[in-house]
Amino acid sequence: MTPVQRRRMIWVLLLLLASALATTLVAFALQRNIAYLYTPAEVLRGEVDPQSRFRLGGMVVKGSFQRATGSLEAHFVVTDGDATLPVSTSRILPDMFREGTAVVASGRLQDGRFIADEVLAKHDENYVPKEVADKMGQAHRKHDVPVAPAGAP
Template identity: 70%
Template sequence: MNPQRRRRLLWVLLLVAASGLATALVAMALQRNVAYLYTPAEVLRGDAGSAERFRLGGMVAKGSLKREPGSLVALFTVTDGDADMTVRSDQILPDLFREGQAVVVTGRLQGDRFIAEEVLAKHDETYMPKELADKMGKAHVKHDVPVPAPEVR
């Protein structure tokens, strides 16, 4: 093999190795930031497994919001109709956060309590994340809860 071909082959091998390394790094970064959505019943059933960080979705149970005086710490219960899970947040809750509303909370499970890193409340009366709407729809069917007809615009 002459020196010019050897040099080209070396460049091609380096390019393939660099692109493989870049692809592996991007895949690892994306995998670390993935947070799956579970309902309280799925978490208590063990479907969340050993997921370090995940999203918990459901409705904030009426009468469950309690705040610690003099701090930002709030305790509330997220329910999906089948199970309830206590959530602890030490951050400012969104303005639209209230009892009886849909919520998606990102965080970690600590014992039987969910420690929230981020709390997202739905932004109007017609919006709910698709994943959560699908799971809550199954709970409505299971418990024979009437579902309001979607608004046509």
């Protein structure tokens, strides 16, 4: 092998090593920021690491919304039809947030209560985000309970 070929080989190996290192660092950074979607039943069955950040999807139970007077602190209950989970947030709720509508909340579990950093809601009461509908449908199929399609009245 000539000195020129040897130098090229070293550069190629260094380039491959640098690419592998960069890919590994990006993968670790992305893995830390991933928030998986779970339903209340999955959370209560223990399928979620209690210290991890995740998204909770389901429907806001009618009559469960409470807001402290003069505060942004809000409490409500989310259900998937099989289980319910209380949710608290001190953030501004979206204008479209209503009882009986689908929500996706991002946050962590703390003392049996979901503490939401962000709450997303959709304006149409018949709309359920696809991933929430799929999860809720899976839960109902496991228990042989019929579930209406997302767009059904």
